Amino acid sequence: MVEHGTRLADVHREARVLLAKAGLETADLDARLLVEWLTGCDQLEAIRNPALPIDQMIVAQLHAVLTRRINGESVHRIIGKRAFFGIELGLSADTLEPRPDTEALVELAIPFLRQRIEEQGVADLIDLGTGTGAIALALLDQFSRLRAVGVDISAGALDTARDNAHINSVSDRFAGLHSDWFSEISGSFDMIISNPPYIPSADIKGLQREVVLHDPIGALDGGQDGLAPYRIIAGHSRQHLRQGGAVALEIGFGQRSDIEAIFSKEKFALAAVQRDIGGRERALLFTPM
Known part of the structure; x- marks a missing residue:
């Protein structure tokens, strides 16, 4: 060698x-x-x-x-950091490595948040399963009048997200909250955003070696059909959304129709779709009917 x-x-x-x-x-x-x-x-x-x-x-x-x-350890895990949507993020064993496809979710959220900030002067965002804080911090970097709460069930992930907020000079507008989805959340927000686990449990073992060996499985496993987190988000979002607010979500390949049906059942309408760098439908924006 x-x-x-x-x-x-x-x-x-x-x-x-x-x-x-x-x-x-x-x-x-x-x-x-x-x-x-x-x-x-x-x-x-x-x-x-x-x-x-x-x-x-x-x-x-x-x-x-x-x-x-x-x-099987990825280059960015070895180095300990990765670029995402123009910011730099530290990685840890408690967090997923942010993927370029997730930038589609940030792109989807930007027009809605820009309009919201223009109308109100400020906007509040909550990022469910924040991990490294990638989504929330990328959006805070885009908007100086945006505030964000990053929620995670992992205390280690929240430590990483807070460190990343400091690295990117947005600590004053970012708060970490230890919560199992909505269990500890109070108040309302202009946007609820999430890249939830969406891999069906049986498919986990077939993922790339870098993922299986080094990513936290809990951040990948979406239950038997991969849709369990979407049912939780759809069922609890309305009570935490301000008037005119929206829910933005990353999805897996071929999941759009099922997730659209889940949110339709809870009286949400699909308002926008964003494709990733590979041309696949990757992020959905829902608004209350």
Whole structure:
């Protein structure tokens, strides 16, 4: 494992070869990100100074992180942070790693919140299952007159979300609340937003190794049909929504019709749909009928 290469170019090359031999489809990108992280040398520096000597301590550290990657830990979990919708988020064992598809939910929420803030001067949001705080913090970053409460059943996740709020300079407008869905929630909000667990229980074991081994299963498991959290949200949202408020949700592939039926039963109408970067329906906006 990168035993003989002590120049920057050697380290890059041997890391790519090692990850490729392990069958990783993103071997080139993963190798570049890990080497850049450990050496502090970006892609431009690698081009300008390929013969830069690399300390053997860094080479040893690279051995360790490449092994972790080969064993199924994602690059961003190894690095401990990830970019999401223009902000940087720290990760922990208690949180999901935010995925690019979830940015569709943020995009869906923005027009509604912009209008709400223009009408009222300020708006309040509650993010159910906040995890890293990705959704709430991305929206706080977009709107200086937005306030948010991040709810999670995991105390560790809430610690991570609060840390991320501090990192992104929005701590004064973000509060973490330890609650099992709506159990500890009081008051009303302009928007209820959530990326709830939506994977059917039986499908969990078939997910990517990076997910099964390193993501908290409770943040993925949506019950027998993957829809249990949507029934909870639909059944309790009305009493916590202000007049003219909305519910915004991420969904899984092929779940739109079932979730639309769940919310229709609770007298909510589908108001908007947002597709993800792959063109799939990924986020839904509901308003009370």
